[in-house]
Amino acid sequence: MIRIRCPFCGERDHSEFSYGGDGSIDYPALDAPVDDWVEAVYQRENIRGVQTETWQHTSGCRQWLLVERDTMTHEIHSVRMAHEGVATLVEAGK
């Protein structure tokens, strides 16, 4: 049972969130070569330890978050907004 501290809404139960996927992927441009897309979509690390993931606060503010989570212990190390502009605003508002 994971609890995630949403930068907007505060600490909430994981049942309010949806898991997205690997948050470390830098998606290629739409016109990038097929190989770049194969790399981004299929070649994923299966990390034992801390990994960056995307989660969406679907039953809350609907923001996509970047969550650093330990896949062994479920410990959450950090949560920030995925949208850079919003992340900056939230940081500034603290």
Next chain:
Amino acid sequence: MTGSRLPAGGLIDRSQKVSFSWDKKTLHGYAGDTLASALMANGETVFGRSFKYHRPRGIMSAGVEESGAIVTVGRGNRRDPNVKATTQELYNGLQASGQNAWPNVRTDFGAVNNLFSRFFSAGFYYKTFMGIPPMEWGKGTGIWMQYEKLIRKAAGMGVASREPDPDTYEHGHRFCDVLVVGAGPSGLAAAVKAAQAGLDVLLVEQDFLAGGDYLNQSSPEAAAKIKSALEALESAGATVLTRTTAFGLYDNGVAGLLERVTDHVADAAAHTPRQRFLTVRARHTILATGALERTVAFGNNDLPGIMTASAAGIYANRYGVLAGQNVVIATNNDSAYAPASTLLNAGAQVTVLDARAALSESVAGMLESKGMAVKTGSTALNASGKKGISAIETAEKNNDSWRAGSSIDCDLLLVSGGWSPVVNLLSHRGVRPVWDAANLCFVAPEHNEPVQMAGAASAVWGTSDCEESGNHAAEAAIASINSHAVAGRGNVVSGGWDAPIAPLYEVMVKGRKLKSFIDPQHDVTADDVRLAHQEGFVSVEHLKRYTTLGMATDQGKMGNIIGLALMAEALGREIPEVGTTTFRPPYTPISLGALTGRGKGAHFKPLRRTPMHDWNLANGATMTEAGLWQRPWYFARQGEGITEAYIRETITTRKTVGLVDVTSLGKIAIQGPDATELINRVYSNAFAKLPIGKARYGIMLRDDGIVMDDGTTWRFSDTDYFMTTTTAHAAKVMVWLEELLQTRWSDLKVHVTSVSEQWAGSAVAGPNSRDVLKDCVEDPNTVTNDALPFMGVIETRLKNGVPCRIARISFSGEMAYEMYVGSDYAESMMDLLWRSVQSYDGCLYGTEALGAMRIEKGHVTGVELDGRVTIDDAGLGAMASDKKSYIGSALRQRPDLNRSDRPALVGIFPKDRSETFKAGSVLCAENKMEGHGEGWITAVTHSPSLGHWIGLGYITGGYQPWNGKTVTAADPVRRGNIDVEIVSPHMVDPSGDRMRG
């Protein structure tokens, strides 16, 4: 063993007589009794028959570890099998019966299995499955199914009710600073200390009374300690839940609790749930879960009248029941002397067999003062008696082994083989217990969980040491919460007996064949463990699965350690090297009803109704489920069934006009300066130049180039779009757009808003649809063919002044319009449209006719766009732009997605036009019914336009290679096989003339 009620004493309320029934006999007990104590007081000895051998079984313990007195409680739709009589609270009117026996537990014909016991040894099921050597006859699943029926009948764990559960269950959530599990001496001390430090404390106790081992110590001091602790907790604002089991420990301090609200009440108030499943999030958890006394393997150690030593003490002190008159106690540790003294004081004759060579001074002194008979270097070898113990044969220490000794008559044999701390909950967290060689038990190692073990759960035996241990645990929890530091284990030294415990797991004498049980509930014997070892099972995890040791409802609470010790011995290793199996939740069984809670029936999933739901019903709709939505299925008229209704609706719509509720489609407002850019990136076809006042059909792909969804997007201004999605994928598309904008394209200035609930939608379709619109809008000139051409969009008002948006788009293949109004105006829109539609002899239609018309046209839905097909597979390749890049445009170029032999969308006719066929059939080349065939059928309908049944599906290579060939629609388990022809998916009006009107 014949138990009897003592004239005085115990925590029962002798002024409150309780009447209950046992195997249809009416008996009496007192308030405060368990079913086991009351039955024992009534002289009952046999409670059930064992799983495989149907051996009589009696009470073996006084708690959750029970594996003998497993009974069925309740009747009718409230029949609950496999209830431990030792934990079932007695109440007026309780009905209980023995199980796994016919006609009853005292005379059980199934006991004949006992004579064939050698055939039922470890691995019996596996071996039977593989065939019986030497000829391996009866090999194979067919014959196994026959054996299995017989085995199921013979083996048994009670029979659950076949009727629906009439009770309600609730789910709840709680938070606390400190969760304390177990309200014994250490748990109470810990809870009081933490609560008085100002922390929010939740104390849970599985028993119906708080007190734990205090309850078993018939002394006024113990009672006073419980009372003062509960008072202190109340004044400090702590919460105490009794009848509540912490059954599992999970990540981030989450504990699963089961609160039994009315299982002890005869006639529960209708508003109370039977049980509550509570999810608790605690910052720190203290496990004061105690320890369980374990037994020893010796001959016939499962006979009624054999129980743990502590259990007999509990029955005497807490329930005022003397379990036997002529008592022998076999022990290897000091703990058995307290119950021995209790029974002696209660008037029983007591003989102690102590496996150790010498006694500690404190024990020896006590014996002298009481006049108790003790034999050292002695233990139990074999019990005898028919339906209960009548004598035991002793074993005498002979250097490192045992030799047979003398026989002693007795009606009660108490066994103490040591104590196993309840480390189960910590084990749920993945912390592997380690072997404590001094106390001969598994204990918690150093770990990083925010969990403290306290009291007997950490192998601390003495009462005052346990209290101290509880204090230490609370201090550690307080420190951890205040400083966020990981706390230590506390500093009470484990143990506490004057003389050390001696290892004693199995008693055997060379050359003697004994039936020694280590898991009485699953009838696993010491020989089964040795057999498993002989057959090559060396890991404890394999041993467990092969012999089923510890896999019954008690999860091996009493017997597991013996099994491990025997395995270690067989392997020539020590117990710590063999290790223990992993404990998993739940600690004790929990009902599926509690896990389900209220989420069943109508509450199993959310229900979505469109704003014209009532209007549809009032106008004769029969509803169907479309995902979470309720949608009109068909509108039957007098004498019609579904088939007649949808065929009429289809014909009427194609002939004149039809009206349908399409509110469930997903609707997304896309607004902002970069709205066009976003839409152009997510749709495969060109959107950059969509004029204002136009709609366009679009297809979205996933990153991997597979089709995600389709829909239309309407343009109202430079910066304002209205996107519709399929009903099924509305939420998914919304999430997808948000993901793209927030995680990939944060530079785009676009806002997406789900407006599915804000707009109510209807579709008007058919040759007269334009006339209907003219009747219903404020200005008929806004909907002429020129003003509103095919794929045109307008924002206008209905005749009644309601603002609406209309697009001329078609799913049915007819000239058709989709109209949306604010949800509150849904019924007024339908009233207006329906009056007009009726004037053209039109009809209302539902999803069945909608489906028929779209299949005729070869329009795809979610069943065709099933997450496996490319845009080309679906016959929509023309909608994939090669002039721009979009999501999926890179990966759809992969060679395998472009093979010419991929299954592609086709139409399907029955070869004999009077035949029908079914969706889900596999398409095979004629007379080649093998493998996965060549394709599959996704949708089937009767086509009123063509006058016969038609279908849509996918087949290798699409329509061309199969043109003119016979294909078999294979449906062997339902409809049978039908010969079909493959045709173009555009089966009606392929040129689209009707649609463009």
